[in-house]
Amino acid sequence: MHAVNIVTIVDTIAALSSGSLRNHVYMADDGWCSERKGTAELATACYPGQPISWTVHAIDVQSPALISEIRILDLAPHGPAARFTPGPEAGGAPQWTYWSGLVPCCLPPGRYGYRLQFQLGRGERSVLSIDTPALNVLSWTGAQS
Template sequence: MTQTISIVTFVDAVGAISDQSLIGNLFMMDNSCFQSTYQGTANLSTFCYPGQRIHWVIYPVDVQTPVGIKNITFIPDNVVLEPVSSMGSDSEKLDLNIWSGYVPTYIVPNKEYKYRLEIQIYEGKKSVMYVDTPSLKWVKP
């Protein structure tokens, strides 16, 4: 039986909107049995293994400001992703609080696989923010 890893993200939505940044306003942690690194930061490196199920869950620190996961994109080696161009629209609402997937079977041991986590805070222009710092990493026991 494989353990499902939950990556839980808390967003200080009021702080992020005020700062127009997730830096210092995003806190990630997981329940991996392999002792992931950088718990409580946007630099979380989740230790996992091929084929393992991952759930990404997001919660606002301020329960009156809705947040949702807009997208998760894995970043290829030596590639810098462009900034998010679509910053949301006035009518766009997002209800997605959980994303789920499986760790690819082709990952290489001891290599970090960084991903972009795009988050939508409330709605309107500049409501979508992202970080490119979290990662998945296969650490053989």
């Protein structure tokens, strides 16, 4: 099964200036039936056990954006909250701009919101997060390989 790739673009200067990621995050993926592409409310279509990866890019190259955590929210009925682990960029030391993992196999079909947390530069207000994206876990019935 191919991996689903999610790309996030962050306007780091605007986010740091406002103290919020609201209206400063743009997300897209290569899922065939994902919803709300180009927004922070991206709902990525995926299947249990499918590889998934996130990358982040800053609009301003002098103000970096790094992923510091990805956590699926509200999984109490299905087990503990799932966290994805960071992976190093190809050909270099870990920069935490690339994270990967598997969609938890225990998830029944449904929409699962997740927290995407970023480290934007340095300082006490440089860690910001959004809880608006989601994984839209589909049923294996009719799945394509």
